[in-house]
Amino acid sequence: MAKLANGRGFGSRVNGLAGLLAIGLALAGCASSNTGDRLKGGPAEGAPLASRERNPGTALFTPMDLPPASEVRLGSGAPGPAYWQQRADYVIDALLDAAARRISATGTVTYRNNSPHELDYVWVHLEQNLFAEGSAGSLSKPMGSRFGQREGVDGGLTVTRMEASGQASSWHEHGTLGRLDLERPMQPGETIEIEMAWSFNVPPYGADRMGTEDVEQGVVYEIAQWIPLIAKYDDIDGWNTLEYLGQGEFYTDFGRFEVRLTVPANHVVGATGELVNASAVLDSAQLARYEQAKRSDDTVVIRGADEVASAPASGTKTWQFVANDVRAFAWASSDAFIWDAASVAVQREGGEARVLCQSLYPKEGQPLWEQSTQMTRHSIGFYSETLYPYPWPSAINVNGIVGGMEYPGIVFCRARSNEQALFGVTDHEFGHQWFPFIVNSDERRHAWMDEGFNSFINIYSNRGWWEDTEMFRGSRNPTDITGRMVSENQQCIVTRPDFIYGRNLGYLAYGKPAVGLYLLREEVLGAERFDRAFRAYVDRWAFKSPQPADFFRTMEDVSGADLGWFFKGWFYGTGTLDQGVARVEQERNEDGAPGWVRATMTTTGGVVMPVEYEVGYADGSSERRTLPAEAWATTDAWTAGWDAGGRRVKWVAIDPDEAMPDVNRSNNQWGRR
Ligand SMILES: [Zn+2]
Incomplete structure (x- = not known):
């Protein structure tokens, strides 16, 4: 999710000694x-x-109270020789009915059991059910709040088919999860195919992660949490069956997505992965500009504002995308989209590649959004150089109703009037490509491992973009979070995100862990030791799923320092x-x-x-x-x-x-x- 604006979410300083006594709440996991x-x-x-x-x-x-090391997760913090993770590959056909604002889809999932265990059933995420009447999330989050329900939503998934191929299976829905019981248990190493069909009304406001916006020249659709994705089965929690309540984010396995999206003919579509049938959906002039952008540092307008109005409205077109090694698939579609793009060079192991950075925005986003593609180039280039090369062919920034939300290869950003805000949210959402889309952590339990790590790397990316290096330290400045450290209702960083008080979310998931890593780098370990360890964490866990202990152990193992005092005080404690x-x-x-x-x-x-x-x-x-x-x-x-x-x-x-x-x-x- 979007970082909170500087200052927002952080209480005013508390003056006087009375404020210095932090109240420690005895919450699970907190010391x-x-x-x-x-x-x-x-x-x-x-x-x-x-x-x-x-x-x-x-x-x-x-010593820190960490779970015992194993051959799956080593004492060094690296994945061990027995490490395993499941894999789910999807082939999906979806139709956007723009008149009804409804999406219907069919799909086949190829699910491979790489675990050493027999599986009698498969849990499936039904995250659209957050928007169904009476969902646990809608009843437990305040109406009208950021992750809460809005009025006039007739949401939720209608699943019309969910079955395992070649055997009897039965389907049971429980809120945002569904369980497919298998007649024949999956054996270790076995692969099954699951056939599914579903539909849903697109919620106008989808908990700040998806939704629609009516703009002057049409409707902007931002579509996510829309596929029944196989839940994560792992060595720590077995099936990860935490309900989607709105605030806690996501955790799924890597796989390949082949998705065909049929939309009105005058729409432009951006999605996770690579557009593989550009010649079928673009006219020859647009196709030439699209190809030009793939080689251009400068922004190339692929569909200009004048072409938005003149696009023929009748009929449909099918846009085809393929994405490899991603844990989710999101997309955006609109008749109002202006589309521009440029590319940035990324040094990968196999040689240099160019990533196509794209922006999709209605004219309401002009003129600020004309800078979005260059901001995207900066972020993709910066994190590729400093952390790990961006592994996918495309990176798309979309302007619509969502304040700030990340998906693999595509992000949704709202800011329209303030350059600092647009860069801040763009850079933050693209930073998520590294945490949690390359390093696949469990966001629903450990928000700090994606929001916190991401907010930390954003500090340095901001310094690379703005000449005034102090401009954006704001809420991440160590001396600026002291007001929050002495405020009431303290919780520790490792609190499960759904149980973090709303006003604490920006502090606990973003600001405090980011400042902690900043202090660890600048004041405790120094850049050489810290960077080597932090990069090792990314290298070790790229395209795998680390747990908190894997991070703590890697930082100690590679930096050569006993950091228990630091992690216990800062991450597990509520002290000052x-x-x-x-x-x-x-x-x-x-x-x-x-x-x-x-x-x-x-x-x-x-x-x-x-x-x-x-x-x-x-x-x-x-x-x-x-x-x-x-x-x-x-x-x-x-x-x-x-x-x-x-x-x-x-x-x-x-x-x-x-x-x-x-x-x-x-x-x-x-x-x-
Ligand atoms: Zn975020």
Whole structure:
């Protein structure tokens, strides 16, 4: 989903000490905040001036409570020799009835059981049933809210056929899931075919993920969550049968989609995958421009505004798409679409390829959307270069009713008036091509593994696009999230997204994990160690499905660091960070000159971080010193000592660059600068 606009979703700063006590809610998976739950600890070694402070770090520095490693998921965090995942390939024919705003489709799924297990039944997602009257999602989300129901929806799937080929099977629907019981259980390695037919009314507002928009020259359809996709069966949860409630996103297997979309003849269609019959749906002039765009850095208009009005309206055309190694298929269709495109070079293992970056928008999107294709080129190029080469032939940005939503190879973005907003949402939705479409994590349980990782990489892509490098740090700036860290109703990052309070979603799924990774890179590990580990995570899990433990283990294994204290404090905890300098003393040498310095630094709140501090001397000189996070393993008041070389200490300032999300800066300086 779209990132939240900067500032939105983040409460105002809480002033005063009363606000500093975060309320830790005992939610599943969360460690309770260490505040008020400390253990007695002795003074740190070499810290004779430290008072006997209670120790905040003990719980953070014990080993993480991760599931045991196996030959499926190794202790290093990599997939093991016994790793397996299922595969589902789809062949689909769909018809858009524009008069009725209804889609009907038939399809065949080829489902392969790569697991070592026998399967008696197959679960199927029926996500359109979120829009059926009485769905669990519509009854549990406020009417009119972002993921809630809107009035006047006659939605939900009508499944008229769902059966396994060559054997008896029976079909049972339960909300947004359906179960196909097999007469003959699927054996390990066996493949079955499932025949299906279904239809649904397109909801005008589809929980901010799909829907329709009436524009001056027609109707923009953004279609997603429309295929009965086989649910994920994996080694962690078996069948993944969490209901689609609106807020939690998706998790399915990779496969090949061959889709034929029949729409009114004056429509233009964009979809996941590659258009394979361009010559059948475009006139010769459009076809020439389409081919030109495949080789052009500059934006080429394939269907201009003038051609929108003059397109013949009678009859239908069938657009054919093929997509390989994708976990979903979405599309957009409209008589009002202006269509432009350009391509960007991507270095893949087999050599350079050009990805066709395209934009589809009604004239209401002009003139801003004329920049969309170049924004798309930037994002596809940037993430390909820094993370992993974009693996698909096409990337399409669509302007319609959806605020911001990602699908493989195609994204829906709403912004029409603000360039920063359009770049921000475009870059974010295309960033999702890496998380979760290349690295296929379970979004319905672990939103932070797609939204958070994506928001993190967006920081660097933004810096690559805008000359003002600070412009977009906004909500992801470590010092800007402290207001949220001290606000009420804390939940931990690893909370299941459907159970995150609406106003916490932007903070917990996006901002806090992004800032956490930013701090891990910039303040803890440094770019060399972090980047090597983060890229290894992407390489290891590209086109596979990692769990949280696989990420934590990979980061430790490849960076060569024990990061349990960091992940426990930041991802599993609800605490805050308050670093302080409590006192500074300096001895006198026998000759009376200023001697050894002792500075006592403190940490409270349940999160620990390394300390960077600056020391100023009476002679006007200054120096930077550091304290590793490990100093907090046994104490919350560490006394650092050093020889000042005969200089008299005048002041000590911790976190002089304000890089840390320190909720209380009033205790960060000793002495006067
Ligand atoms: Zn997102």
